[in-house]
Amino acid sequence: MMPTDRLTMRSTTLDSSVNEKIAAAEMLTTPAMVVASRMEIRVGSILEPLCLAHRLEP
Numbered sequence: 001m002m003p004t005d006r007l008t009m010r011s012t013t014l015d016s017s018v019n020e021k022i023a024a025a026e027m028l029t030t031p032a033m034v035v036a037s038r039m040e041i042r043v044g045s046i047l048e049p050l051c052l053a054h055r056l057e058p
Contacts, residue, residue: 027035
C-alpha cells in the first residue's frame with residue numbers, strides 16, 4: 001500500500017467520523033418526530049428502487 005493511500009483512507013475515515021458526530025449532535029437538538037420523519041424518508045428513498053426492481057423481475 002502506498003503512503004498516499006493510507007493518508008487518503010485515514011482522511012476519509014476522519015471526515016466520516018466528523019460528519020457522523022455533527023449529524024448526531026443535530027439530531028439531539030431536533031424534535032424526535034422531525035428526526036423520525038427524515039429517517040423514514042431516507043429509508044423509503046433507498047428501499048423504493050429495490051422494491052420496483054423486485055416487481056420487474058419475471
